[in-house]
Amino acid sequence: LIGDGAELAVKEINAAGGVLGKPVKLLLEDDATDPAKSLEAFKKLVEVEGVEVVVGPMISGAVMSIGPYAKERGVLFVSPSATSPAISEEPWTDFAFRTTPSDTLQGKALAQVITERGFKKVAILVMDNAYGVGIEVVAEEELKDKVDIVASIRYDPAKLDYLTELGMIKDKKPDAVLHVGYHDDA
Known part of the structure; x- marks a missing residue:
């Protein structure tokens, strides 16, 4: 899908004369x-x-x-x-x-939602990669004096089963779970 949008953009750019009078060439790599x-x-x-x-x-x-x-x-x-x-x-x-703001902004925004909604006990569940950990670090810093972080768990996004992680969270009885991951592991 991303490639389809890029192909359309290149077609439109080239139809309008290209960039600085030169056609744009699209090369895709996955x-x-x-x-x-x-x-x-x-x-x-x-x-x-x-x-x-x-x-x-x-x-x-x-x-x-x-x-x-x-x-x-x-x-x-x-x-x-x-x-x-x-x-x-x-x-x-x-x-x-x-073109997207850093996780610093996302982590602060998530922490703000948690505190504004009055949650007191929060579990954090993030994928163990730069994206998940980046938001986790900021969110924990923002929340540390405002809520009780009862669990902070990093998981392998390649796993197919998260019952162990979810069991650890359930045992802590949080008011909310802050999850940072991709759609296919949610």
């Missing part, structure tokens, strides 16, 4: 949201295809994996969805742009 595969795909685009700007990757872990290489090669990239606050701290950020 990294399967895997940081190692993302670096391989990025290197292919740069070394084989000769691209100068990349839109992607989608996830923070993949952005972290390609950042040093992008700086080394002088290639700009724009991630439409990487949110880890750690990205802003890296020495290669002159080559990285993102």
Whole structure:
């Protein structure tokens, strides 16, 4: 689906004369949201295809994996969805742009919702990756003096069964569960 939108945009841009009078060429690579595969795909685009700007990757872990290489090669990239606050701290950020705010904003907003709704006992359940942990760290900091965090659990998003984690949360009897994950593990 993402590729379909990009193809439509390129078609419209080229129909309007391209960019600075030159047509835009779209090359798609699927990294399967895997940081190692993302670096391989990025290197292919740069070394084989000769691209100068990349839109992607989608996830923070993949952005972290390609950042040093992008700086080394002088290639700009724009991630439409990487949110880890750690990205802003890296020495290669002159080559990285993102269109989504960092997890700092998301973590603060989630903490605000929890406190405004009056929850007192909160369990935090996050996927163990840059996205989940990034929001967890900020949310815990925002909540630490306002609620009782009865559990903070990081899980492997590749697992198919989360009964152990859910059992640990159930035993703590929280008023609310703050879950950070992707749609397929929710």
